[in-house]
Amino acid sequence: MHSLVIFASGRGSNAQAIIDYFKKAGGANVTLIVSNKESAGVLDIARAENIPFLIVDKQAFNDHSLVEKIAQYKPSLIVLAGFLWKIPNSLVTAFSNQIINIHPALLPMYGGKGMYGNHVHQAVLADGKRESGISIHYVNEAYDEGSLILQAHCIVNAEDTVENLADRIHRLEHFFYPNTIAFLLSQFPEKLD
């Protein structure tokens, strides 16, 4: 059984989609949820699903001991699902090619510091773009710059609001993120329980 550790700062709809997918499909379990925000909706999901969680402040997040704490869960992948802090180099090095992120736009457009959630959709609409999408990528030392794994596109209508563009993007995410994780796990060496 593969172990997945999810990092999330917000509502947690992607975390929920991943949990639901693997409950049905089997083969992986979300074993830990890490959040930087005590009031994040994702922690209600963790409680409801009986998944252990860890709340970190900036200091704990950047402390080397976090590597050991997470290593105890033996994750095949660390999955960022709406997590807003930059991942420290100690984690990137310890879990090289095992940390993935989802971004709600077609990187390299609309990426980088400050570009998250609705800020991204606002910028896409302000530029009058007729297309947006999602990017799933490996995490390296720079924000939103690791190698791409998958992009999926969607249309943007002239009358779109931030809210309905965000909804369309979330629907893409909820389908493609769990399926991409399943694909990546299928490339790992066989795990005996």
Ligand code: GAR
């Ligand atoms: C998602 O749309 C995700 O792509 C985005 O935050 C949202 C979290 O939603 N991530 C970023 O913007 C990262 N730069 P959720 O909490 O409902 O899963």
